[in-house]
Amino acid sequence: MLKVDLAKLGREDSLALDERVPAEAELWRETGPKFEGPLIVELQVRSTASGQVLVQGRLAGRVLQQCRRCLEGITLELDREVYFVFAPSNELEVEPGDEVYELPTRARELDLTSAVREEVVLTTPVYGVCREGCRGLCPRCGQNWNENDCDCALEEPDPRWDALRALNEE
Ligand SMILES: [Zn+2]
Numbered sequence: 001m002l003k004v005d006l007a008k009l010g011r012e013d014s015l016a017l018d019e020r021v022p023a024e025a026e027l028w029r030e031t032g033p034k035f036e037g038p039l040i041v042e043l044q045v046r047s048t049a050s051g052q053v054l055v056q057g058r059l060a061g062r063v064l065q066q067c068r069r070c071l072e073g074i075t076l077e078l079d080r081e082v083y084f085v086f087a088p089s090n091e092l093e094v095e096p097g098d099e100v101y102e103l104p105t106r107a108r109e110l111d112l113t114s115a116v117r118e119e120v121v122l123t124t125p126v127y128g129v130c131r132e133g134c135r136g137l138c139p140r141c142g143q144n145w146n147e148n149d150c151d152c153a154l155e156e157p158d159p160r161w162d163a164l165r166a167l168n169e170e
């Protein structure tokens with residue numbers, strides 16, 4: 001799906017890739033984030049005189065996250081500019097970097113799936129915060145403090161009494 005025909009790229013120097021990766025696609029199956037709707041992939045692919053392939057463009061979609069405080073589901077608008085460099089393996093050490101990938105030798109297609117997947121997985125946390133002042137859940141009874149208070153705080157024993165009790169018991 002996210003593949004570039006390298007022979008065609010050789011003839012045309014530049015290709016546009018415009019894809020929609022469905023939320024249920026194979027590439028998200030193992031560790032990927034959950035999407036609401038497809039991931040929009042708009043990339044421009046260019047080949048350079050030195051045999052590199054440069055991929056530049058945008059990834060956009062709606063990611064389903066959980067609030068780390070109250071565990072409510074939230075939606076994150078993902079919209080990222082991306083830039084990947086694919087270099088032949090003998091050049092890899094010349095240009096080290098986070099976003100330099102190995103360009104397979106004598107391949108007919110360049111598969112962008114893992115680069116796109118990695119980019120999304122590494123930049124998209126599973127948890128977010130639903131709103132600035134989210135009060136979270138009571139650690140004792142699980143009450144969502146955004147909705148209601150609970151009585152747990154009142155029952156919390158005062159640590160000073162514990163200290164006195166310890167003295168009395170000695
Ligand atoms: Zn929250």
Ligand SMILES: [Zn+2]
Binds near residue numbers: 141152
């Ligand atoms: Zn409580």
